[in-house]
Amino acid sequence: MPTGVAIRDVREQLFDAAERVLLRDGPSALTSRAVTAEAGCAKGVLHRHFADFDDFLAEFVLDRVDRLDPQAAALRERAGAGTVTGNLADALTALFGSVAVAIVPLVTFRDELRARLRRTWPAGVPVLTEACTMIASYLEAERALGRIKPEADIDALAPTLIGAAHLLFADRDSTPPQDGAVRRTVDTVVAGVVREPPR
Structure with missing residues (x-):
């Protein structure tokens, strides 16, 4: 140029x-x-x-995390519609079909990037912890509507769903998992707390 x-x-x-x-x-x-x-x-x-390349990368990661906000809002709006399993599977597929799955190894591999992110993000990998918040917020909305049992441990369910989905999507050399595999994984995790027949 x-x-x-x-x-x-x-x-x-x-x-x-x-x-x-x-x-x-x-x-x-x-x-x-x-x-x-x-x-x-x-x-x-x-x-x-940018001050240096790690500064650039930290800003890049945080920018991509900020892009989860509209997705989180859209998922919360789905509460009460469709099925809980379907809504979660669609949200997890959209999340891990994006750059989110590639950010995890980027943060893992670069010590200086992790150190920069810790200044504003004290724990966890930003994209994954934000995704947990998104899923937990949705589950809480469904619990308020009675589609999730009152005793459901949402603080355990959200990271379990994120971890299980990440494992499905993490292999860069293969094609993404089929919708059915994601739905089966979600159904296995939430089967004991969902108050609706699977669709």
């Missing part, structure tokens, strides 16, 4: 480029050079907007 040409929404352009590299080539391929090449801009562009 020629010098002096303004890039509109440069942060978003760089974040989108990082997501494409991460999904296509994995966390080990995610370098500042790979991101700027994917974005079609000079390497210096990234360093003008």
